[in-house]
Amino acid sequence: MSVRKILVPLAGRPADEEVLATALSVAKAFEAQLVALFARADPTEALPYLGDGVSGQVIEDLMQAAREGANEAAARVKASLTKAAAAAGIPMAEKGGEAAMPSVRFVDVTGRRDEVVAKHSRLSDLIVFGESTTGVAGGTALEAAMMTADRPVLIAPKKAMAPAGGSVCIGWDDSPEASSAVHAAMPFLERAKKVTILCIGGKELDPGPGSTLADFLALHGVVADVHILDAAGRAVGEVLLEQAEKSKADLLVMGGYGQSRLVEFLFGGTTQHIRSHATIPVLMAH
Structure with a gap:
């Protein structure tokens, strides 16, 4: 087995930079592509829980706030990826261009996080999770990758050393x-x-x-x-x-x-x- 595609689910939190450091070290060691995955929730899925007494304007305001929050989080993920990749000397893969190795790519998908992670994990060689995504909040995504998609996961704690070659x-x-x-x-x-x-x-x-x-x-x-x-x-x-x-x-x-x-x-x-x-x-x- 070779490691050619590494999936890293990110949420736009400060801890993203720490997990990216470990994931990028693995990508560099194996000349693989790192795919940073951002899963944004679909705000319309919350509509059934708002109740019948909520006005249309309030619903629209909530939907807009949710979209703006997701856009901001996605921008933070992409910025962290760009910064970390540049520091590691790894280029961003160009859409439609030649697949340079190692490289990084950003994917923004709408859907339930655990379902999105499971789907994208199926065609990945390794899924890397940070410490902040292995607890209650992120645990279902990790389990989805390991058990639903049947793929290996790498848990990267804070300030982790490079796991390859030692x-x-x-x-x-x-x-x-x-x-x-x-x-x-x-x-x-x-x-x-x-x-x-x-x-x-x-x-x-x-x-x-x-x-x-x-x-x-x-x-x-x-x-x-x-x-x-x-x-x-x-x-x-x-x-x-x-x-x-x-x-x-x-x-x-x-x-x-x-x-x-x-x-x-x-x-x-x-x-x-x-x-x-x-x-x-x-x-x-x-």
């Missing part, structure tokens, strides 16, 4: 989700200077699955060390992040939503913990 830790539990994440991360793993497989469980944990993954990676030219860790009753997400930080990893690779989203939401889980506490870029797949 040290990579893999959170491995022999699950289908973890396997998907490893396959999605192969472009990063093949470039990594150091790869560490973290298998977390009790003292009875069989090292076999981790060794099987190491053998698989070796066939792709990736040398990996296997570390068997005892969680000692602690949350798996907490141990994963702690070990990744101790290893000075530039990227953590792991499966996402090994249990249902409802269970994760109600009782917490590894995915939710990582999304809320990650201090390094995290590549997840389902």
Whole structure:
């Protein structure tokens, strides 16, 4: 798998610049095109909730205010993209022109954010989300990309280092989700200077699955060390992040939503913990 198209959903917030820095570093490393996606809400969808007693003039004023707000947010996204791309020395792709690589492109679409993100994610190699878009407000869009569109996502915390070409830790539990994440991360793993497989469980944990993954990676030219860790009753997400930080990893690779989203939401889980506490870029797949 190669990384040629990177989708970055943006909302016109100050945090856009931080996620763009990480996404642009990935685009530059893989000579890919970064597509900044702005999804503007359709103001007419709010009409059924206004009630029958609202006058036509008030409705029109609300619609106009919503359109102006969306236009301002879209302008901020485009300005942040232009500024960040110029600083990184990456050109803006011209419509109808030759597809220079790496490059950036701006897309402005009207529709529900999660639906727009899911649609555009289907034909993207990687979707990058910033820290501010992984919480309650942006969580549905991230889940839409990873679960509805079945694409890998990269969570970029504030002041994240470049995730390509350094040290990579893999959170491995022999699950289908973890396997998907490893396959999605192969472009990063093949470039990594150091790869560490973290298998977390009790003292009875069989090292076999981790060794099987190491053998698989070796066939792709990736040398990996296997570390068997005892969680000692602690949350798996907490141990994963702690070990990744101790290893000075530039990227953590792991499966996402090994249990249902409802269970994760109600009782917490590894995915939710990582999304809320990650201090390094995290590549997840389902």
